[in-house]
Amino acid sequence: MALVKSGWLWRQSSILRRWKRNWFVLYLDGSLVYYHDETQRDMDGRIHVKYSCRDVRTGHECRDVQPPEGKSRDCLLTVVLRDGSKTTLCAESKDDAIAWKMAVLEAKSTPVRLHPPKEGHGLQAGVAHPPFCLAAPGVTHVIMREDPYRVS
Numbered sequence: 001m002a003l004v005k006s007g008w009l010w011r012q013s014s015i016l017r018r019w020k021r022n023w024f025v026l027y028l029d030g031s032l033v034y035y036h037d038e039t040q041r042d043m044d045g046r047i048h049v050k051y052s053c054r055d056v057r058t059g060h061e062c063r064d065v066q067p068p069e070g071k072s073r074d075c076l077l078t079v080v081l082r083d084g085s086k087t088t089l090c091a092e093s094k095d096d097a098i099a100w101k102m103a104v105l106e107a108k109s110t111p112v113r114l115h116p117p118k119e120g121h122g123l124q125a126g127v128a129h130p131p132f133c134l135a136a137p138g139v140t141h142v143i144m145r146e147d148p149y150r151v152s
Helices: 094-108
Strands: 003-012 019-027 030-033 043-048 053-058 076-081 086-090 112-115 132-136 139-145
Touching: 019 076, 019 094, 053 094, 076 094, 086 112
Parallel strands: none
Antiparallel strands: 003 019, 003 086, 019 030, 030 043, 053 076, 076 086, 112 139, 132 139
């Protein structure tokens, strides 16, 4: 799957509310996945941003949260989910928190259509945004992005 953004973020655990450092990866399909480290071998969790995310808050919008020791409240980032739960994160800087917020909101709102490829599938001449195929062991998809300049 195509990568949109990746980097280290602090994540507050849901039970003990302790801060843990995880490697986060935001994929084109809207999956925000967090791993134990940047090798991406051990997945600790996944948020399906496109379907589960209701809102993303940063800084002082993140109420009732204390940032990790040595971090500013401006670095906080809260992903509010449709089921009422929240995932609270902390970036290395205020700018990084804002960049993650923008990337997550973009992934949430960008339409992506998944189509299984057809036999003899070829690109049409003159298509401004041709589809591209992604493959993983046992999985193949064609991703068609909406043309942002198309008038319906």
